[in-house]
Amino acid sequence: MEKSNKGVQLVGFWVSPFVHRVKWGMKLKGIEFEYIEEDVFNRSPLLSQINPVTGKVPVLVHDGNPLPESSIILEYLDEVWSHAPLLPLDAYQRAQARFWATFADQKVFESAWLSVCSKGEIQEKAVKDAIGHLERMEEQQGGRRFFGGDTIGHVDLMMGFVAYMLPVWEEVAAVTILDASKFPNLAAWKSNFVDHPAIKGDLPFKDEMFTYFQGRREVHLQRI
Amino acid sequence: MEKSNKGVQLVGFWVSPFVHRVKWGMKLKGIEFEYIEEDVFNRSPLLSQINPVTGKVPVLVHDGNPLPESSIILEYLDEVWSHAPLLPLDAYQRAQARFWATFADQKVFESAWLSVCSKGEIQEKAVKDAIGHLERMEEQQGGRRFFGGDTIGHVDLMMGFVAYMLPVWEEVAAVTILDASKFPNLAAWKSNFVDHPAIKGDLPFKDEMFTYFQGRREVHLQRI
Structure with missing residues (x-):
């Protein structure tokens, strides 16, 4: 993330259903983000750096802070951008x-x-x-x-x-x-x-x- | 749960590490609950009724509403009894x-x-x-x-x-x-x-x- 430490980036792979979950969540909430396509069969140094534990996509990077795992990212989006909630309020x-x-x-x-x-x-x-x-x-x-x-x-x-x-x-x-x-x-x-x-x-x-x-x-x- | 539809019950099994997570969470928050021991090798009709999908313990029953899965129960405890938070606030x-x-x-x-x-x-x-x-x-x-x-x-x-x-x-x-x-x-x-x-x-x-x-x-x- 040397280019930009601000805003929201999503590191993904075009066919990953996990990546799409996050894209949809951001679209529903109207969050602007930069999408970075990753070659999951030939992982970039960026991916190893932002997700050293599993090396998988999606990884959300918010103001320089990386976060993997689609379900955890969706909960994070819901907490930080709490309008148009994805989870029920009860x-x-x-x-x-x-x-x-x-x-x-x-x-x-x-x-x-x-x-x-x-x-x-x-x-x-x-x-x-x-x-x-x-x-x-x-x-x-x-x-x-x-x-x-x-x-x-x-x-x-x-x-x-x-x-x-x-x-x-x-x-x-x-x-x-x-x-x-x-x-x-x-x-x-x-x-x-x-x-x-x-x-x-x-x-x-x-x-x-x-x-x-x-x-x-x-x-x-x-x-x- | 015919005896009581109110309060908090925990259906568990003495050696299950998943059940202990929930017990600890309730103890940390000072939640009073009734513990109901289940024979997981010979499941009771109660367990089939309150957790028909996986049939596993723990199941938390709060005011008659059953909820399985230790990590989901811990998040629920943290939302309903929000004092002494288990998850960070940030x-x-x-x-x-x-x-x-x-x-x-x-x-x-x-x-x-x-x-x-x-x-x-x-x-x-x-x-x-x-x-x-x-x-x-x-x-x-x-x-x-x-x-x-x-x-x-x-x-x-x-x-x-x-x-x-x-x-x-x-x-x-x-x-x-x-x-x-x-x-x-x-x-x-x-x-x-x-x-x-x-x-x-x-x-x-x-x-x-x-x-x-x-x-x-x-x-x-x-x-x-």
């Missing part, structure tokens, strides 16, 4: 939102991603697990416009990859996880999410994602 | 505390626990990983009384298992992870932690932990 509702955000981030993400990186029995189990986790999210979604009600918020951003990236993963891995006829709430939510003004204009192109994840799948299958 | 310091709390909860815990549940090469790698993660925590600890400075707080509670339970795990698994000569900051912190008035009187007995974890190790080794 303490119990906040806690529940954190629970479901973590569930989406860990359970849903990990099982769905494993289905992209595997085949045979492991893939079958990953698909089954992902469907089971989505059944929980379907129930939790409850038919509202967004997870927290009429307004897009923390859980939506953490689940966002399901709306625009999971369909690409399903195609790449030749599996069906989110069957719209079995997940009517999530199917409707997907449309509400990708049509939201803060989300719509800033998603990676589908064919570029397809090519990228096809390549990742091949790499992972070679490692099995 | 937003950037809070975010950093969340980062290290998650690191302790995931990286340190998972590698150290794997060393108890494994042998041979897997165990060797788990020990190596755990030492590597503790090197990060050693640096982060920085020689202060507690992770956040003079006062015990969120990161200390999330790391607490390292202070009183890791020595038992090391003995059960016949490994050395936290060599005091290589981790002077963490060694001093361990004493500060277990000597704290809120911690001291409410730890499981060492011999009971040893017997319990010896049994768990045997069960896990049979599954390999």
Whole structure:
């Protein structure tokens, strides 16, 4: 960050769903930021310097202070730019939102991603697990416009990859996880999410994602 | 929770390090609560009712509202009973505390626990990983009384298992992870932690932990 120690920078990678969460959060709050694209397969000295522990993106740099981890960054944005809150204001509702955000981030993400990186029995189990986790999210979604009600918020951003990236993963891995006829709430939510003004204009192109994840799948299958 | 819908109940299991985090948090804040011991190997209908998603302890029940997951419960306690704060008040310091709390909860815990549940090469790698993660925590600890400075707080509670339970795990698994000569900051912190008035009187007995974890190790080794 030698160029500038002031303002907000986001170090990211074009296809990372974790980076997009932070971009969306800043867009929703109207925070101006400089975006710095990182090559995660050939990490820059900058990334090693601002995130020595995990070396992963996203990293938010605010007035020279670096902060990694998308969920922690989103909470930080919500505390520093407290207008247009992402988390509910009620303490119990906040806690529940954190629970479901973590569930989406860990359970849903990990099982769905494993289905992209595997085949045979492991893939079958990953698909089954992902469907089971989505059944929980379907129930939790409850038919509202967004997870927290009429307004897009923390859980939506953490689940966002399901709306625009999971369909690409399903195609790449030749599996069906989110069957719209079995997940009517999530199917409707997907449309509400990708049509939201803060989300719509800033998603990676589908064919570029397809090519990228096809390549990742091949790499992972070679490692099995 | 048919008996009472008011007040605070904690559903736990005597040896769970996650449950202890919540107990400590409530003790530090002076919150009165009813403790309900759960048999996690033969889950009660109560537990299935208040935590249908993961079925795990701890579950906090506040005025009839159930909430699982120790780190989420600690944040909830900090918001509802805001005196004697566990997290720093400064937003950037809070975010950093969340980062290290998650690191302790995931990286340190998972590698150290794997060393108890494994042998041979897997165990060797788990020990190596755990030492590597503790090197990060050693640096982060920085020689202060507690992770956040003079006062015990969120990161200390999330790391607490390292202070009183890791020595038992090391003995059960016949490994050395936290060599005091290589981790002077963490060694001093361990004493500060277990000597704290809120911690001291409410730890499981060492011999009971040893017997319990010896049994768990045997069960896990049979599954390999």
